[in-house]
Amino acid sequence: MRKTIILFCLLFISIQSEAQTDVFNALLKTYVSKEGNVDYKGLRKNRALLDLYLKHLEKTVPGKKWSATKAKSFWINAYNAYTIKLILDSYPLKKITDIKRKGRNAWKIPFAVIGKKTYSLDYIEHKILRRWHDDPRIHVAINAASKSGPRFANYAFTSKNIELKLEALMKEFINDTTKNKISSGKIEVSKMFEWYQEDFTIKHSLVDYVNKYSDIQVNDGAEVVYMQYNWDLNGK
Template identity: 50%
Template sequence: MRKIFLLFSLTFFINSFGQTSTFDNLLKEHVNNKGIVNYKNLKKDEAKLDSYLSYLNKTSPQKKWTPSKTKAFWVNAYNAYTLKIILNNYPIKSILKIKEHKKDAWNISFAKVGGKTYTLNFIEHEILRKKFDDPKIHVAVNCASGSCPKLGNFAFTEANYETKTTELMKNFINDAKRNKISEKKVALSKIFEWFKDDFTKNGSLIDFLNTYSETKISKKATVNFLKYDWNLNGK
């Protein structure tokens, strides 16, 4: 019995590693260092994406998994299904154009994980945000739009989740196209307005920004928010 269990565990590990590598390779092939997706070429590789989605449909996160492994799994699922819904409607200028039975892309039940069907909103808000006190989730999940934090050209894993999300947060906050920061004035992404509570659990919003900002921001700095660009993050 022990040998059977070990064999099953090893088989699952190899399959999981292989499928995550498939998604990782797709992102490396079709997403550049600025987070811009070549959807036209990705469409040609859609069968590989579908293979990864099939793996997700057959896989349920385990209670024994570490938080980093669980977050990596769900973030990858969110991003993979976001790419899928874009490809299902491609060519398209914005994810906001996607509608099904009067529901937008985030509220369509189509993301199959572990034999259950979810919406993107459920994965983000009811699983990732609700179960984990981790504001870096907001640079991990990607909404396929210009003002989103850039989509990383890699898959998340248990080993890289913390370092990669830290890198993405630093990149996002110091990206002048997404946040305009000076000592006395900041104009921020709407993400910091929409999800302010996530960023201020351990201090002020300025405190959070200063953890990652290359420019030291005064605690008395004025704070405004920028218009969000919903154009597709593609060529």
Template identity: 50%
Template structure:
């Protein structure tokens, strides 16, 4: 009987996770273009649905039985959902950098309620995601709602899609000429590769990392410079 109850609880939990993730997925599909442009004005009209997903995040503690991919997807979705909520709370605005709460930036403000605790966006990214599931591709999963950021995926991450999609999004980002300008002997790349260099050089140089995804083979001796970052809101 005990085993049956445990199985039923597991099935119910999985069903709830899938249902709630579908809510977020549907919002992204409806209000975010395939190029990552967000229609925040129309999203405001469906904010109740976003709040429903945030309520789920606030009250759900990732189970120890969850795979690393499932937990990673959960936390990346949480980061992106709360970033969207923060923008809606301050909309209209020109840039996420304009947001200040008691003198703190958007990334340093504790407001994201997940798994019974309150986090800042920085804490979700660095104290949860990178600390527990180190993966440089996380940088193309989480989104900072700005023009130079890797584009916001117009779908929710799941246990089944996260590995494939993070690789696809990293390839898309690296080869996007508006965000990285790459040739064999000279590269002008996103400041993300400078700010978080430690994440991209764990197993080699930044060029070694880029060559895993770049359509153009970069010389190990290529000249590197970093592009100015566009913090304009990623909205219509």
């Protein structure tokens, strides 16, 4: 079945160059479960779709006139694709935090080639996605490669789907009781909300932000506790 999907995508891409995002989408549908667990072993044995998409990224120069939704979806997909590559290149692996190259951790290694420029995952996240797009929802879209991170979506983002998908992912994450425990008087939330607190509280309090998506409404002044983070790989 997987070979059929890959052969179809290779044929399709040779006909229609603008369908590159469909290639990445097919990869995610095939190797990422609905729960967000990645079949890194399977991907390592068959990297055709990933390599094809990465070659597309290497040749693509992000346009200055791109819409915000197009740029945001492009950079999120790029971040996720290169995170997968980094893990596959270091596999077998227990945690992404175990990756070290020349004294740099996984996020600071300059290896992601986009439009003939080389970036680190940190640069894409902090200098492009956080700086230019000013949207805290990006944190539930990029692949944290960890058990405690938001569910890694098994689809690619596009300018057409990104707004609806980001809203759905944030709502799902906040109401996931394995990642956040919400009650009216106390919230135990992911470390993500502490690490990127300025993103979530730039306009409102953290409680206000949580209330925007939570099925349980939280009282003003509720106690906020940050949960322990599990860096174990989000693999199957």
